[in-house]
Structure formats: C-alpha cells, structure tokens
Amino acid sequence: MQRIFLQVLVPSVSATESVPVPDSALLEAIATILIPATTEKFVASEKFVLNYGYKAKPGVRISFLGDNFKEWFLGKIEEPMAEITLRYAKLLTASLDDSIRAEIGTEYEETALTHIFALVERQLNSKAGPLLTNQWNVFYMLDALGVLRAVHVRWHGGGWRVDANSVDYPSRWHEGYRFFFRNCCISRA
Numbered sequence: 001m002q003r004i005f006l007q008v009l010v011p012s013v014s015a016t017e018s019v020p021v022p023d024s025a026l027l028e029a030i031a032t033i034l035i036p037a038t039t040e041k042f043v044a045s046e047k048f049v050l051n052y053g054y055k056a057k058p059g060v061r062i063s064f065l066g067d068n069f070k071e072w073f074l075g076k077i078e079e080p081m082a083e084i085t086l087r088y089a090k091l092l093t094a095s096l097d098d099s100i101r102a103e104i105g106t107e108y109e110e111t112a113l114t115h116i117f118a119l120v121e122r123q124l125n126s127k128a129g130p131l132l133t134n135q136w137n138v139f140y141m142l143d144a145l146g147v148l149r150a151v152h153v154r155w156h157g158g159g160w161r162v163d164a165n166s167v168d169y170p171s172r173w174h175e176g177y178r179f180f181f182r183n184c185c186i187s188r189a
Contacts, residue, residue: 026103027089032183033130035084035118042078042114044144052159060120063156066163072143073151073164078114085183086115088130088137094174097150097167101140108184109140109148115180116153116162126155136177140167152177 052063065074091100101109116139123129131137133155143149143164151164165171173179 024089024092024103026092026095026100027179028092029087029089030178031130032085032087033119035081035086035115037083038080038114040080042081042112042117044076044078044113045074047117048074048113048162050159052157056159059124060117061125061159062120062162063159064161064163066161068149068166069151069162069164072145072147072149073113074144076113076144078112081112081114084115086111086180087183088178088180091173091175091177091179094172096170096172097140097165100173100179101167104140104179104181105184108182111139111141111180111182113141113151115139116151119180120153120160130178130180131155132178136173138173138177138179140181 047060048062048065048069050062050065051057051059052061119129119131119137123131123133126133131153136152136154138150138152140148140150148167149164150167150169151162153160153162155161
C-alpha cells in the first residue's frame with residue numbers, strides 16, 4: 001500500500017528528468033556562460049574598430065578585421081537583446097561547417113555580434129576566460145544582409161583578430177577550435 005501511495009504522490013524518475021542526449025561525435029561540451037541583457041542598439045562599426053599597439057586606447061583591443069568581416073558585418077546594427085546562456089564546445093576532429101552545424105542543431109547555432117563583443121570585453125589583453133587565445137573561437141550568425149556566416153576570433157598581434165567565412169567555404173575547422181552556440185543539447189559537459 002505504501003509503495004502504491006508513493007507512486008501516486010512522487011512521479012517516477014522518467015517523468016521528471018529529461019532523456020539524456022548521446023555524446024556528440026564532433027563536439028565535446030565544455031561549459032556555459034551567461035551573456036547579460038543589453039539595453040542599447042549594438043552598432044558593429046562603432047564597436048569593432050582597430051585598437052592595438054602603443055596608441056591603443058583603454059578597452060577592447062582589436063588588431064585585425066578581415067575583409068569578409070568588414071564587408072558582411074560592419075554595416076550590421078543589432079537591437080537590444082535579452083540575457084542568454086551560450087554553450088561552448090571543443091571540436092574533436094577536423095570538420096566542415098555542415099557537419100558541425102548538424103551536431104549543434106540549426107535551432108541553436110545562431111549567435112550575435114553582441115555576444116562576441118561581450119566575451120572579448122571580459123578577456124581584455126588576452127586574459128583567461130572562455131575564449132581561446134591561441135586558437136580560433138567560432139560563432140555562427142547572420143550578417144547585415146541576413147546570410148548565415150561563421151565569424152571567428154582569436155588573440156593575435158596584441159589584440160583580437162576578427163574575420164568571417166561563408167558556411168559553404170570548403171575548408172575544415174581544425175581539432176581543438178572552440179564553437180559557441182545557444183545553450184542546447186551537447187551532453188559531455
């Protein structure tokens with residue numbers, strides 16, 4: 001009788017816990033990071049400016065902006081955003097964007113310039129944090145015309161190097177690179 005009573009009052013484990021997702025073949029989840037809400041528009045051309053060397057001003061140091069990034073993203077303006085949790089993961093084997101995006105899930109892949117900038121602000125002067133400083137950190141996001149691109153950043157030459165590729169570009173990302181996406185399903189963390 002006591003067992004029946006407990007089954008009625010206390011739901012079974014399977015009813016209250018989510019089913020675990022199998023480990024990813026391409027990505028090893030590391031952790032999550034909270035990106036705070038913003039209250040103002042994010043104007044890419046005002047934030048992503050070269051700032052390095054002996055004339056560098058206080059704040060985010062950017063040592064390089066790639067031609068693709070400048071063409072596709074410097075005209076972008078993002079509206080204020082709600083707080084968001086991003087997950088980051090290590091690439092386990094060299095892979096193309098299509099395979100990586102399939103692992104992440106298209107419903108979770110899209111991030112924003114606001115998110116990248118919040119992270120580089122936290123890691124001024126290559127200080128330790130979620131962004132790798134010696135390898136690429138990759139984010140998938142829509143450019144100023146609404147086309148999905150792979151934006152990548154790493155510390156180089158006294159500042160952050162920022163560039164972008166087409167997700168159709170036929171080059172592989174190398175093992176060890178870090179990918180950032182909205183909190184989702186990779187389960188190795």
